[in-house]
Amino acid sequence: MKSYSPVLQDLIEAFKQLPGIGIKSAQRIVFYLLKENDNKAQFLADSIQKSFQSIKECDQCRMYTEEQTCGICTDNNRDSGIICVIETPADLIAIENTMEFKGKYFVLMGRLSPIDGIGPEELKIDLLINVLQQSNVREVILAVSPTVEGEATVAYIASLVESENIKSSRIAYGVPMGGELEYVDSNTLIQALNNRNTIDG
Amino acid sequence: MKSYSPVLQDLIEAFKQLPGIGIKSAQRIVFYLLKENDNKAQFLADSIQKSFQSIKECDQCRMYTEEQTCGICTDNNRDSGIICVIETPADLIAIENTMEFKGKYFVLMGRLSPIDGIGPEELKIDLLINVLQQSNVREVILAVSPTVEGEATVAYIASLVESENIKSSRIAYGVPMGGELEYVDSNTLIQALNNRNTIDG
Numbered sequence A, B: 001m002k003s004y005s006p007v008l009q010d011l012i013e014a015f016k017q018l019p020g021i022g023i024k025s026a027q028r029i030v031f032y033l034l035k036e037n038d039n040k041a042q043f044l045a046d047s048i049q050k051s052f053q054s055i056k057e058c059d060q061c062r063m064y065t066e067e068q069t070c071g072i073c074t075d076n077n078r079d080s081g082i083i084c085v086i087e088t089p090a091d092l093i094a095i096e097n098t099m100e101f102k103g104k105y106f107v108l109m110g111r112l113s114p115i116d117g118i119g120p121e122e123l124k125i126d127l128l129i130n131v132l133q134q135s136n137v138r139e140v141i142l143a144v145s146p147t148v149e150g151e152a153t154v155a156y157i158a159s160l161v162e163s164e165n166i167k168s169s170r171i172a173y174g175v176p177m178g179g180e181l182e183y184v185d186s187n188t189l190i191q192a193l194n195n196r197n198t199i200d201g
Helices: A006-016 A022-034 A038-054 A089-097 A124-135 A148-163 A187-194 B008-016 B023-035 B036-052 B088-096 B126-135 B148-162 B186-194
Strands: A084-086 A104-107 A141-144 A167-170 B079-086 B104-108 B139-141 B166-169
Touching: A006 A022, A006 B036, A022 A038, A022 A187, A022 B036, A022 B088, A038 B008, A038 B023, A038 B036, A084 A089, A084 A124, A089 A104, A089 B023, A104 A124, A124 A148, A141 A148, A148 A167, B023 B036, B079 B088, B079 B126, B088 B104, B104 B126, B126 B148, B139 B148, B148 B166
Parallel strands: A084 A104, A084 A141, A141 A167, B079 B104, B079 B139, B139 B166
Antiparallel strands: none
């Protein structure tokens, strides 16, 4: 589209490369920023620049933070005896938002996938084992997505955790709350049937 | 959500303020940028910064450009006798993408809306009249959205264009191409019936 001037074209391209943003959304965002006063655009540009200078992985759990160790890992009110292993920082946020889990985390930043060159080293499993050995960990909860690679990741980590004599568990798979049974897929129903619980009463 | 470090929180906020981007999309974009190598984020930050230093309105048509006069206005292959008046830069791009219109443009950057304090001055109607007087304009096409404010804008500009003894026209309103008649709203159908064309044959 040669209707754009080169600088404008670059700006639209820069937004278009972001996940979930197509050409129309990129245009909309760019025209919005150009129409607004410069503050918002400046805030955005500054935030991006600042983040990339300061944000790194927490040396305990690999969550993004600008500190050496993140706020959750340094929080003494949290139970360091339970570690929840998740794939992404977004998963950590999802679990934190439930306000139910009071233990600590370990972010794998991916899952085992030999085809993409992601092995135990990329997931920094060594660091996880290190944490397990140094803290008095009682249980490791594996909250990894139930995909083929996720299952392999769970099996691999569980075996390492067991060899440290620590209990490992995985989150329950089943029918989502509020879901209509008839719309739930077969694999999920099989899980829900196999993992049925006794009704106490 | 205090699970984020302050810098991370700021970055997510900065993206969340953009149109069409909610908290989930903002998180996704930020984690994507943090996971990628720094090039994409740097390109984005640089593009934003550069744009706001250089992009301004074309002195003829008000389209965003880093030149004094934009590429379309300075293109001698285009017919400067026809001016298409549109509301936004995105509208200009939409019409350019049809590759059908070979005249020039004038971007209002809004529509008359006294309640929002947008009058003829904000739309720089003076500049439009100036262009009409200086170029040898034969026709002004008003391609403004068919809303209440849009109609008022069309009526206002059409009267000024007529007083310059220049023909004014508006784009056709009717059933969109490929649309199923039964799903077209009543107002559009009324327009389509009233503006019916004789079939030559």
